Amino acid sequence: CERQDGRLCRQRLLVVANRLPVSAVRRGEDSWSLEISAGGLVSALLGVKEFEARWIGWAGVNVPDEIGQKALTKALAEKRCIPVFLDEEIVHQYYNGYCNNILWPLFHYLGLPQEDRLATTRSFQSQFAAYKKANQMFADVVNEHYEEGDVVWCHDYHLMFLPKCLKEYNSEMKVGWFLHTPFPSSEIHRTLPSRSELLHSVLAADLVGFHTYDYARHFVSACTRILGLEGTPEGVEDQGRLTRVAAFPIGIDSDRFIHALELPQVQDHIKELKERFKGRKVMLGVDRLDMIKGIPQKILAFEKFLEENTQWREKVVLLQIAVPTRTDVPEYQKLTSQVHEIVGRINGRFGTLTAVPIHHLDRSLDFHALCALYAVTDVALVTSLRDGMNLVSYEYVACQDAKKGVLILSEFAGAAQSLGAGAILVNPWNITEVAASIAQALNMSSEEREKRHKHNFSHVTTHTAQEWAETFVSELNDTVVEAQLRTRQ
Numbered sequence: 001c002e003r004q005d006g007r008l009c010r011q012r013l014l015v016v017a018n019r020l021p022v023s024a025v026r027r028g029e030d031s032w033s034l035e036i037s038a039g040g041l042v043s044a045l046l047g048v049k050e051f052e053a054r055w056i057g058w059a060g061v062n063v064p065d066e067i068g069q070k071a072l073t074k075a076l077a078e079k080r081c082i083p084v085f086l087d088e089e090i091v092h093q094y095y096n097g098y099c100n101n102i103l104w105p106l107f108h109y110l111g112l113p114q115e116d117r118l119a120t121t122r123s124f125q126s127q128f129a130a131y132k133k134a135n136q137m138f139a140d141v142v143n144e145h146y147e148e149g150d151v152v153w154c155h156d157y158h159l160m161f162l163p164k165c166l167k168e169y170n171s172e173m174k175v176g177w178f179l180h181t182p183f184p185s186s187e188i189h190r191t192l193p194s195r196s197e198l199l200h201s202v203l204a205a206d207l208v209g210f211h212t213y214d215y216a217r218h219f220v221s222a223c224t225r226i227l228g229l230e231g232t233p234e235g236v237e238d239q240g241r242l243t244r245v246a247a248f249p250i251g252i253d254s255d256r257f258i259h260a261l262e263l264p265q266v267q268d269h270i271k272e273l274k275e276r277f278k279g280r281k282v283m284l285g286v287d288r289l290d291m292i293k294g295i296p297q298k299i300l301a302f303e304k305f306l307e308e309n310t311q312w313r314e315k316v317v318l319l320q321i322a323v324p325t326r327t328d329v330p331e332y333q334k335l336t337s338q339v340h341e342i343v344g345r346i347n348g349r350f351g352t353l354t355a356v357p358i359h360h361l362d363r364s365l366d367f368h369a370l371c372a373l374y375a376v377t378d379v380a381l382v383t384s385l386r387d388g389m390n391l392v393s394y395e396y397v398a399c400q401d402a403k404k405g406v407l408i409l410s411e412f413a414g415a416a417q418s419l420g421a422g423a424i425l426v427n428p429w430n431i432t433e434v435a436a437s438i439a440q441a442l443n444m445s446s447e448e449r450e451k452r453h454k455h456n457f458s459h460v461t462t463h464t465a466q467e468w469a470e471t472f473v474s475e476l477n478d479t480v481v482e483a484q485l486r487t488r489q
């Protein structure tokens with residue numbers, strides 16, 4: 001469309017995700033401070049700029065009172081964010097329960113938590129009811145802010161019910177849904193008691209997107225095998241209506257990282273870090289403290305490396321940044337203790353009076369400190385047991401143009417399909433193999449590092465978050481136009 005001043009107006013985009021890009025911290029009855037949220041979804045979406053975007057989502061806190069809700073709504077409006085207020089019980093059943101204790105592990109092939117399996121099965125129905133209720137609450141807020149012509153882009157496994165709720169409000173709404181996690185093999189998906197209802201709800205969208213072709217293929221197989229629908233090269237057809245299904249690999253805002261390296265505060269951090277670790281090779285892990293990230297396996301592989309390569313002891317250090325996440329879910333609490341126990345044991349075993357092999361931090365770092373770490377470290381270890389894409393690997397590559405460090409990357413991360421030619425790919429379950437890849441990375445010639453880095457850097461800087469969003473939205477617009485033409489014929 002064209003505005004009065006002749007400039008093209010940007011399409012309005014309603015981005016709906018469980019988590020807003022900022023999380024709120026209460027400072028007083030009516031005062032709030034906002035912090036950037038963690039996770040790949042947020043870091044990618046922050047790189048999406050060329051749209052008139054509004055965000056709709058949960059601010060990560062329970063706000064039971066009206067004064068607090070009003071003040072938070074106002075504070076978020078400045079960031080173009082619109083809150084969905086979820087009460088404690090809904091958060092417990094929908095977010096901690098159905099989303100993070102059922103869908104998340106299942107979609108990452110980890111199954112249900114072993115000890116809680118029966119309890120989880122029993123509470124399944126109430127959690128699913130809460131999931132649907134929460135999705136309806138998101139739909140109500142979207143509907144309230146929707147204007148004709150808007151594109152509504154729903155994100156992730158929390159909101160699989162949302163496309164259906166939105167289309168029930170208004171069948172003309174342009175609705176896209178994108179999954180940031182893997183979509184598992186249909187044999188895994190079919191174990192979910194609510195398998196069919198979820199698939200049907202997602203199929204109400206006009207366009208359904210995944211990070212990789214494999215995830216898209218698994219989704220189509222689930223629809224054909226479980227629902228008995230027809231899969232076509234374009235997507236899934238149900239009674240003459242086509243839902244387009246395709247792969248849209250996500251990226252990052254690489255310029256943001258590259259430019260940050262020039263900033264004086266980042267340069268200061270870099271200098272400090274170089275001084276601090278002088279004479280040692282530095283390996284880096286940056287993950288949310290999540291069981292899918294394979295942190296215990298990574299640390300055990302590092303231990304094996306130290307056992308087998310005595311000459312490297314005291315000459316190499318692993319910095320593991322583990323950002324706490326979903327701390328109310330028991331599986332995550334258990335993981336934290338497990339990681340602490342392993343780190344303590346290895347530091348006790350290989351540490352000396354002057355040096356410890358593992359620096360483990362249970363917190364996030366600010367953006368500048370993170371860029372500096374990415375820039376100075378020699379090796380990055382991304383050993384996810386499964387991961388939708390994994391953007392830490394992209395961020396590391398973006399910051400390594402000077403040093404040309406080595407990326408060790410799990411073959412079970414979506415990123416293995418895009419950065420596989422430049423990274424050392426590993427099976428994270430095989431700690432002997434990961435230990436060997438650490439030795440390979442530390443001993444790699446500068447020519448080989450340069451060649452590998454060049455491949456990855458060129459991918460990361462050309463496949464950006466902006467390009468990802470533009471491709472998805474334009475495909476969604478086209479899909480809707482094509483569907484209209486088909487119904488007119």
Ligand code: G6P
Pocket residue numbers: 019038039040041042156180181325326
């Ligand atoms: C993953 C999910 C996101 C989620 C993020 C952080 O990247 O795909 O949807 O926001 O983890 O998890 P949290 O539960 O803290 O939002």
